[in-house]
Amino acid sequence: xxxxxxxxxxxxxKPSSGxxxxxxxxxxIGYFWQATHQQIxxxxxxxxAAGWVSVMDDAAASRKKxxxxxxxxxxxxxxxxxxxxxxxxxxxxxxxxxxxxxxxGPLGLAEQLARLVRENRARLAVYREIEQRDFGAAVLSRxxxxxxxxxxxxxxxxxxxxxxxxxxxxxVSDASPDA
Amino acid sequence: xxxxxxxxxxxxxKPSSGxxxxxxxxxxIGYFWQATHQQIxxxxxxxxAAGWVSVMDDAAASRKKxxxxxxxxxxxxxxxxxxxxxxxxxxxxxxxxxxxxxxxGPLGLAEQLARLVRENRARLAVYREIEQRDFGAAVLSRxxxxxxxxxxxxxxxxxxxxxxxxxxxxxVSDASPDA
DNA sequence: AGGCGCATGTAATGGGTTACATGATTGA
DNA sequence: TCAATCATGTAACCCATTACATGCGCCT
Numbered sequence: 576x577x578x579x580x581x582x583x584x585x586x587x588x589k590p591s592s593g594x595x596x597x598x599x600x601x602x603x604i605g606y607f608w609q610a611t612h613q614q615i616x617x618x619x620x621x622x623x624a625a626g627w628v629s630v631m632d633d634a635a636a637s638r639k640k641x642x643x644x645x646x647x648x649x650x651x652x653x654x655x656x657x658x659x660x661x662x663x664x665x666x667x668x669x670x671x672x673x674x675x676x677x678x679x680g681p682l683g684l685a686e687q688l689a690r691l692v693r694e695n696r697a698r699l700a701v702y703r704e705i706e707q708r709d710f711g712a713a714v715l716s717r718x719x720x721x722x723x724x725x726x727x728x729x730x731x732x733x734x735x736x737x738x739x740x741x742x743x744x745x746x747v748s749d750a751s752p753d754a
Numbered sequence: 755x756x757x758x759x760x761x762x763x764x765x766x767x768k769p770s771s772g773x774x775x776x777x778x779x780x781x782x783i784g785y786f787w788q789a790t791h792q793q794i795x796x797x798x799x800x801x802x803a804a805g806w807v808s809v810m811d812d813a814a815a816s817r818k819k820x821x822x823x824x825x826x827x828x829x830x831x832x833x834x835x836x837x838x839x840x841x842x843x844x845x846x847x848x849x850x851x852x853x854x855x856x857x858x859g860p861l862g863l864a865e866q867l868a869r870l871v872r873e874n875r876a877r878l879a880v881y882r883e884i885e886q887r888d889f890g891a892a893v894l895s896r897x898x899x900x901x902x903x904x905x906x907x908x909x910x911x912x913x914x915x916x917x918x919x920x921x922x923x924x925x926v927s928d929a930s931p932d933a
Numbered sequence: 934a935g936g937c938g939c940a941t942g943t944a945a946t947g948g949g950t951t952a953c954a955t956g957a958t959t960g961a
Numbered sequence: 962t963c964a965a966t967c968a969t970g971t972a973a974c975c976c977a978t979t980a981c982a983t984g985c986g987c988c989t
Binding site for chain 2: 967968969970971
């Protein structure tokens with residue numbers, strides 16, 4: 576999932592301490608992208624060394640260090656979003672890139688989305704074939720019914736994601752809306 | 755995800771060689787549960803040592819080793835399905851357990867499914883609150899629209915999974931259908 | 934005075950990923 | 962005979978997970 580970039584993006588949204596980051600990753604953020612506080616502290620250390628983020632002692636809470644993304648780190652996020660190809664099945668990574676796109680201007684995600692859509696459509700077609708071939712019978716045994724249920728989980732997931740993708744498409748389209 | 759148990763269950767469905775297992779994990783199976791051939795060979799070695807599976811040279815293809823699950827391994831699968839609690843967000847692990855349930859009799863998954871349903875309903879409620887609180891405005895900026903899209907991905911996922919769970923419920927219910 | 938939550942870290946383990954390696958079979 | 966696929970493995974690295982550790986501040 577690329578923990579460092581997930582952290583960078585979270586810091587772009589709001590500069591935070593390691594502790595606060597850990598809490599954010601425990602809450603809403605953590606449903607898609609997970610990181611423990613140990614990973615967070617380790618990556619923060621590395622990223623400070625790399626010059627991607629800065630550290631400052633919090634004025635209010637004495638023993639708190641607030642991390643913020645430096646321009647170099649911002650560029651690194653943009654580079655990662657643009658250049659790192661998405662594996663199949665990496666929808667949550669795409670969501671992470673969307674988050675980056677929401678914070679720092681448009682990054683041209685249309686092509687990557689289109690690719691995901693193509694792959695997921697293809698997978699859905701495969702599932703549909705299996706469905707017709709293996710589960711066409713009127714009566715299924717318990718085992719078959721369960722295997723069918725597993726397949727249906729896949730089918731539903733694909734369909735629901737594709738419907739979502741159709742909605743987001745316009746938001747990441749490179750062409751201006753009314754050109 | 756527990757690679758060893760994923761392999762055991764795949765072997766229960768069909769005794770295979772390491773190579774064939776790797777191919778199965780590359781295809782349909784691998785959409786939910788992934789394992790490279792190196793992991794597979796390592797785990798097969800361990801499980802043979804543990805007495806969970808047996809090895810036999812394939813009669814047809816000379817240099818092929820066919821692995822099959824022994825009774826002890828079968829019991830281990832049943833134990834794992836029953837006793838290992840599901841973390842939140844481990845829906846694919848539940849699917850893996852369903853596959854085990856499909857191969858070796860009913861294993862009493864109703865309770866675990868009910869728990870997942872409760873958790874996912876709660877999460878959906880949280881998302882709905884965020885939706886109303888943060889995205890009620892008529893006009894959203896580009897960034898807000900994208901953040902909303904990310905939230906909607908979560909909402910859709912929850913809804914679609916809950917609909918699926920409602921369908922599977924009867925299949926794993928412990929009570930007999932018409933008692 | 935003691936316990937709990939805050940806040941930051943270190944250390945060790947185990948598993949996943951990648952690269953490397955070998956030999957046998959099949960088809961062009 | 963050359964390349965590609967089959968089939969099995971070893972080795973090294975990196976990362977995630979778990980456990981351990983420390984000290985401050987607040988509340989009772």
